[in-house]
Amino acid sequence: MNVDPSNALMRDAEAASAEGIPPKMVARSVNVHYGATHALKDVSLDIQGYEVTALIGPSGCGKSTVLRCFNRMNEMFENTQTSGQVTIDGMDIYARDIDVVALRARVGMVFQRPNPFPKSIFDNIAYGPRIHGLAETKEDLEQIVEASLQRAGLWDEVKDRLKQSGTALSDGQQQRLCIARAIAVQPEVILMDEPCSALDPIATGKIEELIEELRTGFTIVIVTHSMQQAARVSQRTAFISRGELGEYGPTVEMFTKPRHERTKDYIMGRYG
Amino acid sequence: MTFAQTVSTKRKLSSRNRADTAFKMLGRGALLLAFCSLLALAIAIFSRTLPALTHHQITLDVAFEPDAFDYQTSAPSGTDASYRLIYANYGQIVGRSLEKAFPEIVDPAEKRALRRLVSPTARMQLRDRVLANPSWIGTKQRVALYVSKGAENILDANEETVDPQLTLWLTQLQDRRALSTTFKSTLFTRGDSREPESAGLLAALVGSLLTIAVSVAISFPVGLLSAVYLEQFATRSRLTDIIEVNINNLAAVPSILFGLLGLAVFINVFHMPRSSPLVGGLTLSLMMLPTIIIASRAALSAVPNALKAGALAVGASPVQAIFHHVVPQAMPGIITGTLLAIAQALGETAPLLLLGMVAFIVDLPSEFTDAATALPVQIYMWAESPETAFSNNAAAAVVVLLCLLLALNSLAMILRSRFQKRI
Numbered sequence: 001m002n003v004d005p006s007n008a009l010m011r012d013a014e015a016a017s018a019e020g021i022p023p024k025m026v027a028r029s030v031n032v033h034y035g036a037t038h039a040l041k042d043v044s045l046d047i048q049g050y051e052v053t054a055l056i057g058p059s060g061c062g063k064s065t066v067l068r069c070f071n072r073m074n075e076m077f078e079n080t081q082t083s084g085q086v087t088i089d090g091m092d093i094y095a096r097d098i099d100v101v102a103l104r105a106r107v108g109m110v111f112q113r114p115n116p117f118p119k120s121i122f123d124n125i126a127y128g129p130r131i132h133g134l135a136e137t138k139e140d141l142e143q144i145v146e147a148s149l150q151r152a153g154l155w156d157e158v159k160d161r162l163k164q165s166g167t168a169l170s171d172g173q174q175q176r177l178c179i180a181r182a183i184a185v186q187p188e189v190i191l192m193d194e195p196c197s198a199l200d201p202i203a204t205g206k207i208e209e210l211i212e213e214l215r216t217g218f219t220i221v222i223v224t225h226s227m228q229q230a231a232r233v234s235q236r237t238a239f240i241s242r243g244e245l246g247e248y249g250p251t252v253e254m255f256t257k258p259r260h261e262r263t264k265d266y267i268m269g270r271y272g
Numbered sequence: 273m274t275f276a277q278t279v280s281t282k283r284k285l286s287s288r289n290r291a292d293t294a295f296k297m298l299g300r301g302a303l304l305l306a307f308c309s310l311l312a313l314a315i316a317i318f319s320r321t322l323p324a325l326t327h328h329q330i331t332l333d334v335a336f337e338p339d340a341f342d343y344q345t346s347a348p349s350g351t352d353a354s355y356r357l358i359y360a361n362y363g364q365i366v367g368r369s370l371e372k373a374f375p376e377i378v379d380p381a382e383k384r385a386l387r388r389l390v391s392p393t394a395r396m397q398l399r400d401r402v403l404a405n406p407s408w409i410g411t412k413q414r415v416a417l418y419v420s421k422g423a424e425n426i427l428d429a430n431e432e433t434v435d436p437q438l439t440l441w442l443t444q445l446q447d448r449r450a451l452s453t454t455f456k457s458t459l460f461t462r463g464d465s466r467e468p469e470s471a472g473l474l475a476a477l478v479g480s481l482l483t484i485a486v487s488v489a490i491s492f493p494v495g496l497l498s499a500v501y502l503e504q505f506a507t508r509s510r511l512t513d514i515i516e517v518n519i520n521n522l523a524a525v526p527s528i529l530f531g532l533l534g535l536a537v538f539i540n541v542f543h544m545p546r547s548s549p550l551v552g553g554l555t556l557s558l559m560m561l562p563t564i565i566i567a568s569r570a571a572l573s574a575v576p577n578a579l580k581a582g583a584l585a586v587g588a589s590p591v592q593a594i595f596h597h598v599v600p601q602a603m604p605g606i607i608t609g610t611l612l613a614i615a616q617a618l619g620e621t622a623p624l625l626l627l628g629m630v631a632f633i634v635d636l637p638s639e640f641t642d643a644a645t646a647l648p649v650q651i652y653m654w655a656e657s658p659e660t661a662f663s664n665n666a667a668a669a670v671v672v673l674l675c676l677l678l679a680l681n682s683l684a685m686i687l688r689s690r691f692q693k694r695i
Contacts, residue, residue, distance in 0.1 A: 178582070
């Protein structure tokens, strides 16, 4: 059977809205160029609220670029051009009057390698609320720090050494610190760029549990190399290959009966 | 037979080991050579420093006879009692004391020659002592007086023409244990002088510090902000490439050209006062800028990008991300670079010569617009002098300059460790 690819992609992109709930974030025909490299080609993707969406695909396929479109982090790199439309709750985030700083307060991010600030654990969490003026008094700030660390499951491990440097923690703790740092700004969406790729299996397990818990309060988009991880933590999976959206749908369907040959090959470990 | 056991491999292996050993020996030889030259330099400087830091004194029995204090009988009206003490005939007191010390000398010409033993400043020494203790008048005291320049040269074994008579008297004094050595504090408390024994480097030191203060106050913020802009904000373009090449070239421009620039711009166009620390500092700051910018850029680019990304991701603006996170992280490197530039500027002579900072400065400069000189220029002027005592002073000034650099380095080390501790 020969299916018109553009129709298939549209159907994939809107797979979520079929259930009647409007998506939290929507990307429409997004193209990203890094200088002469065409990194993303016409990607359209709906991110459903209070769900975990996994982005999988071979190295260099552009899945991290997709992720960074949602908080405009691609702009950190020189000579980047983005076209198309990305919205959060219907608001175009690439519109001229959008303040990137305010956007990033709504869409937090956790990186591949834990990157705590070389400051105390307390200051790591408090930095975001401070610059956004979220806490009026010192007590408010302390409360935010405690709540964020509680939420990230790190409070019991660090409550007695909040003054110590964040970089002195173990890799897994550092990554949870970074998650707590993102939570402290009270975002609506958290983007995670391969958050476990630098961690050992036990630390990875803890982060995955945390993601499962965080789903109740946040919309999460996670880029991962591990198919098992995508299967464990996500409700929806997007397969990206060579800068294009290969397939998008509920995780269960994706891993049990992939519709495209290429997805199937990747999931079976035949390439990538 | 394994690969490692073949004949050709073994031969190659032993020749490689020989090359290793030869290189190690070469390195050690170079280090030894460097160390020996350093040692020779240190010995040369320190052996000359000691005479510059000491004064020889003759201890004499001085009789403060009242008639010397009536030398000028008519004091102008309106002057107080100390006038009598200030204008007493101290020269006569010194002369008589010397004659008493050598009673065997009767020839009037030789008696006068005796006065060549003590320094002309001995009179001032006596005057100051009497002003402090007016009750000395009419009594006899043992007082140590500075020896003259000629005597100093003989005692320090300087290569100057030696007066055989003075040598004889000095040996006699030495036998009577009437000669002593004291620390010469004038070197650190006075400005320059025509007399090497009363010449000091304080004026030059203050001039240097004022000059460096001006240049750091300008070049550190300007250099740091330029580096931050070029490294973090500017997008790479033909213009930034040209700027980068020019900064690198500026770092290699001979310093005397900066002096010419300072002369043309700051003095001739803006009419700033010549010889002032202000002009010197401005010119040196131009010289320091490339060094600071290059070092700061290197330090900034060594900060992992992830740190900036982390700050941006929690919603920091680019300026906040850079000044809250990237710059503090790069601070140790920036401080090292700035210090390097300061050390370079502190030892700079050529541009200051063109700006008129090669002045004879007796009074301490107290403002940025006062005429001043700098330590390296003072060293240059003293070293040029034909008198050995002045070149000894120059050696002492070199040691002071080295100590200043050492102090700067320690300060930088403290600052660096403080920044690292905060991280």
